[in-house]
Amino acid sequence: MSKRTLALMAASFVAIFYGANYTIAKDVMPHYVQPFGFIVLRVAGAFLLFWAISFFGPKEKIARKDFMQIALASLFGVGINMLAFFEGLNLTTPISASVLMVTTPIIVLILAVVFLKEKIRLLKIIGVLIGLSGTLLIILYGTGNSVTATNPTLGNFLVFVNATSYACYIIVVKKITQKYHPFTFIKWMYGIGFIFVLPFGFSQVLDMQPGLIPLEGYLKIGYVIIFTTFGTYILNIFALRELKPTTVAVFIYLQPMLASIFAIGLGKDTLDTIKIAATLLIFLGVYLVTKKPKVSS
Numbered sequence: 084m085s086k087r088t089l090a091l092m093a094a095s096f097v098a099i100f101y102g103a104n105y106t107i108a109k110d111v112m113p114h115y116v117q118p119f120g121f122i123v124l125r126v127a128g129a130f131l132l133f134w135a136i137s138f139f140g141p142k143e144k145i146a147r148k149d150f151m152q153i154a155l156a157s158l159f160g161v162g163i164n165m166l167a168f169f170e171g172l173n174l175t176t177p178i179s180a181s182v183l184m185v186t187t188p189i190i191v192l193i194l195a196v197v198f199l200k201e202k203i204r205l206l207k208i209i210g211v212l213i214g215l216s217g218t219l220l221i222i223l224y225g226t227g228n229s230v231t232a233t234n235p236t237l238g239n240f241l242v243f244v245n246a247t248s249y250a251c252y253i254i255v256v257k258k259i260t261q262k263y264h265p266f267t268f269i270k271w272m273y274g275i276g277f278i279f280v281l282p283f284g285f286s287q288v289l290d291m292q293p294g295l296i297p298l299e300g301y302l303k304i305g306y307v308i309i310f311t312t313f314g315t316y317i318l319n320i321f322a323l324r325e326l327k328p329t330t331v332a333v334f335i336y337l338q339p340m341l342a343s344i345f346a347i348g349l350g351k352d353t354l355d356t357i358k359i360a361a362t363l364l365i366f367l368g369v370y371l372v373t374k375k376p377k378v379s380s
Contacts (some may be wrong), residue, residue, distance in 0.1 A: 214368020
């Protein structure tokens, strides 16, 4: 089996792990642990795993001037990103959350234009407007089961905040990841990220009742830490070594489909007209934003 085939398999597993995560993580909250407490467990577990594997990487020291940039990456990539996502997922449906996450390329383009002064063509502007119209549609009108989706409007908005935060992370992290080995960078990012999330979730961790959590609950918590957080990062590193970043990025568009399959198959969510219409608008917007201009001969 070729390295390219293995890389494509790795990228596929990343999409599968993320797709299942929407339903699995939602099953944990708030039955076994509240959202912020869950994030503390997730970041702490990932922090320990990344520090453990860092011993197999190069022994690098982070320059003092770079810690501020790593702190910003931690704020957007771990703190705001994860806290907003789990709180939002707790309040909305798995399908709505997965659809909103696909808006990330659109937000990255907006941030690149504002902060990096990148030029933007008319087609991309149209794509941004179409994509954001789909986002507004699902935030304002997306609904779900009143038992499992207790406040879908706020939940959808928080997932959008999560997508925006992750887009900021992509902009901030670009240079620093080119300077240090991934294992060196990621262990520090999660270490600082743990400091960010601990004040928000510490009391919720204390409120947990470990004796009342069944084995299934612990397995689902472990899945989020080991597969969705640690495993996806390692697999993405391998995939990026053999594939172009644009090829790896395409797999994010599989997440809504996979999340829908898991959620509907397990009876956790349903499709409706609003979700379908919003999905089509967002995907059309992303297509126009990421479409490469024709090279004139």
